[in-house]
Each structure stands twice: as structure tokens, then as C-alpha cells.
Amino acid sequence: xxxxxxxxxxxxxxxxxxxxxxxxxxxxxxxxxxxxxxxxxxxxxxxxxxxxxxxxxxxxxxxxxxxxxxxxxxxxxxxxxxxxxxxxxxxxxxxxxxxxxxxxxxxxxxxxxxxxxxxxxxxxxxxxxxxxxxxxxxxxxxxxxxxxxxxxxxxxxxxxxxxxxxxxxxxxxxxxxxxxxxxxxxxxxxxxxxxxxxxxxxxxxxxxxxxxxxxxxxxxxxxxxxxxxxxxxxxxxxxxxxxxxxxxx
Numbered sequence: 001x002x003x004x005x006x007x008x009x010x011x012x013x014x015x016x017x018x019x020x021x022x023x024x025x026x027x028x029x030x031x032x033x034x035x036x037x038x039x040x041x042x043x044x045x046x047x048x049x050x051x052x053x054x055x056x057x058x059x060x061x062x063x064x065x066x067x068x069x070x071x072x073x074x075x076x077x078x079x080x081x082x083x084x085x086x087x088x089x090x091x092x093x094x095x096x097x098x099x100x101x102x103x104x105x106x107x108x109x110x111x112x113x114x115x116x117x118x119x120x121x122x123x124x125x126x127x128x129x130x131x132x133x134x135x136x137x138x139x140x141x142x143x144x145x146x147x148x149x150x151x152x153x154x155x156x157x158x159x160x161x162x163x164x165x166x167x168x169x170x171x172x173x174x175x176x177x178x179x180x181x182x183x184x185x186x187x188x189x190x191x192x193x194x195x196x197x198x199x200x201x202x203x204x205x206x207x208x209x210x211x212x213x214x215x216x217x218x219x220x221x222x223x224x225x226x227x228x229x230x231x232x233x234x235x236x237x238x239x240x241x242x243x244x245x246x247x248x249x
Contacts, residue, residue: 055099062095070221142154148161185245
């Protein structure tokens with residue numbers, strides 16, 4: 001396979017990465033709309049819209065902010081183009097979380113707003129990461145050099161960890177695991193989203209060790225420090241996992 005994968009269009013071309021990213025938003029939202037139509041939602045449509053706006057703004061700010069600090073050595077070259085050209089999913093997720101929580105406090109919503117978004121987000125992430133894989137070196141989501149049998153040459157002659165494919169596998173396993181648990185148990189309000197985000201933060205913390213990131217002298221990257229902050233926020237998920245499930249008398 002030749003990377004990056006593009007679709008010819010006359011004398012130009014359309015990057016498959018762009019197509020996958022667009023599909024991720026569209027398909028993810030359509031799946032969410034389907035789930036909402038076929039289940040009870042304690043949050044009104046008006047409040048849902050406000051929460052979406054809060055999530056979008058928070059994700060936009062968080063994604064670019066963490067993306068800018070991802071490589072401190074480039075900060076002296078900071079400008080608007082550098083700001084808009086750097087983004088990260090971890091920052092987007094945590095920024096979106098902050099945006100949602102602030103919005104909910106302002107409008108007085110106390111029930112979980114994230115549980116219904118878990119499976120649509122997983123689906124969107126799978127589609128999006130497929131685009132990242134097909135973008136090859138251009139996307140910057142590849143891993144360090146590796147001699148493992150499944151290592152992939154993304155176009156520069158170096159066989160690397162396909163960390164974007166690792167993430168797709170992670171999302172598929174998480175999806176199946178949640179479905180299996182739901183067949184036997186009922187999650188408490190908000191627990192499914194807590195599992196979704198905390199498990200991803202833990203996964204990203206681990207996988208960053210095999211990515212060509214900037215690491216501080218103490219051995220961690222900016223992304224890993226942000227992951228640790230998110231994991232600490234969700235510490236109860238790891239310490240009290242039984243509280244994630246409804247206990248029947």
C-alpha cells in the first residue's frame with residue numbers, strides 16, 4: 001500500500017483522511033440521533049443543543065491548546081497558523097468534558113449527558129483513526145521504529161508501530177466489552193461515559209511510550225501528563241469499579 005492514500009480527482013486528489021474525518025462526524029451524529037430516538041432521554045432537546053455547543057467549544061479550545069504545548073521546543077515559533085495546525089484528541093476530549101460540565105451547571109442539568117454519546121463517539125473514533133492510518137506520515141499518529149511482524153512502512157522506508165491501528169483495536173474491544181457487561185448488568189448514571197474516557201486516557205498514556213513524542217527529562221510527554229490529570233479526575237472508576245454497576249437488592 002502506498003501512503004498517503006488519496007482519491008484522484010482530475011489533476012488533483014481528495015485525501016482519504018479528509019473523507020474519513022468528515023464521515024466520522026456525520027456517521028457518529030446520525031448514530032447518536034438514532035439512539036436518542038429509540039431511548040428515553042431525560043435531557044430536553046434545547047438543553048442537549050446547549051450542551052453540544054459547550055462540548056464543541058471546549059473540545060476546540062482543549063484540542064488546539066494541548067496540541068500547541070505537545071512539543072515545547074516549537075513554542076518560540078508560535079503564531080496563528082501554528083495554533084490552528086496543531087490539535088490532539090486527548091485535549092479535545094478533556095476540553096469537551098470541561099465545556100459540558102460548565103454548560104450543565106449554567107443550565108441546571110444534573111443527570112449524565114455523556115452515556116448516550118459513548119457508542120457514537122467510539123464509532124466516530126474508529127472511522128477517524130482509519131483515516132489517520134491511511135494518511136501515513138502526514139498525520140503524525142504513527143509510532144516509533146519496530147521490527148515486529150505487523151510493523152508498517154508508511155512511506156519513508158522505516159517500519160513502525162501502527163499506533164493508529166492499535167487504537168482502532170482498543171475501541172473495538174471497548175465497544176464489545178461494554179455491550180457484554182450491559183447484557184448482564186445496568187450501568188449507573190454516567191458510568192458508561194466515565195469508563196469510556198478513563199480507559200482511553202489510560203490507553204493513550206501507555207501507547208505514547210511507543211510514539212515519537214517530545215519527552216521531558218523525567219520521561220513523560222505533555223500528552224501523558226494530561227492523561228494523568230484526567231485519570232486522577234476519574235480515580236473512583238479505578239478504585240471503586242463496583243459502583244459503576246447498579247446493585248439490586
